[in-house]
Amino acid sequence: MILHTVNKSPARSNCLKSCLRIAPHGGALMLIEDGVYASVNNTKHSQLIVDALTRMQVFVLEPDIKARGLSGLLIPGVSLVGYPGFVELTQTYDTVQSWY
Amino acid sequence: MSNTKSLLIVNRHAPYDGMYAKEAMDAALIGAAFNQKVSVMFMDDGVYQLLREQAPADIRQKNTSLTLPMLDMYDINNVYVERASLQARNLTEENLLIPVQVIDSVQASELLGQQDIILNF
Numbered sequence: 001m002i003l004h005t006v007n008k009s010p011a012r013s014n015c016l017k018s019c020l021r022i023a024p025h026g027g028a029l030m031l032i033e034d035g036v037y038a039s040v041n042n043t044k045h046s047q048l049i050v051d052a053l054t055r056m057q058v059f060v061l062e063p064d065i066k067a068r069g070l071s072g073l074l075i076p077g078v079s080l081v082g083y084p085g086f087v088e089l090t091q092t093y094d095t096v097q098s099w100y
Numbered sequence: 101m102s103n104t105k106s107l108l109i110v111n112r113h114a115p116y117d118g119m120y121a122k123e124a125m126d127a128a129l130i131g132a133a134f135n136q137k138v139s140v141m142f143m144d145d146g147v148y149q150l151l152r153e154q155a156p157a158d159i160r161q162k163n164t165s166l167t168l169p170m171l172d173m174y175d176i177n178n179v180y181v182e183r184a185s186l187q188a189r190n191l192t193e194e195n196l197l198i199p200v201q202v203i204d205s206v207q208a209s210e211l212l213g214q215q216d217i218i219l220n221f
Contacts, residue, residue, distance in 0.1 A: 009114055009117070009145050011144060011145050011188070012114075012144075012145060033116070034114050034116070034117050034145075037114065037145070037148065037189075040189065040190065041190065042190040043188060043189045043190050044188040044189070046190075063158035063159050064116075064159060066155045066156075066158060067116055067154060067155060067156035067158065067159045067161065068114070068115065068116065068148060068151065068154060068156075069148075069151035069152055069153040069154040069155070069165075070151070071153070073190075
């Protein structure tokens, strides 16, 4: 199983879309840095994550959410993790694929 | 001949995506300090710079939103936000830290057309 990380805003980059063509076939998604904007609810891009959640786990790095003032705006079902949780995930999954 | 020019600062980057937010603010305040007619516009991911309750200590960055009230202190009253950018992100003025004027794309186009100088960040 692969942990896919995305660190770009969905409004500025196709990283998330490219990742989501491949990642749901046996993997989990980890949103970090500006990638966390994809986890905001009812935006132009939130359907990507809503659909992904039916097929895979979606993790979001909480310090990046707090930094950007996004607490309380998130899509239900995404899992918040801190830096220690992120490190654990990188150990749990076989490999990490970075989309940037 | 007047030395006063109209200067528009355009913000299109999210707040912790490099140094854009800080440098845009520096440019706006320096413009105002030199008595130029400064306007500031936020669009696309730039509107995220205005969100309340940013707390970037854990990502080891400075809270760029804390300097937004400086615009008012420097008498920069023309702060604009493009409506479509807010709507695409499910945001309203209530999510924003400072008072702004929400404008549509036609008004944004007119705003760009009125400037002597446009700086993009």
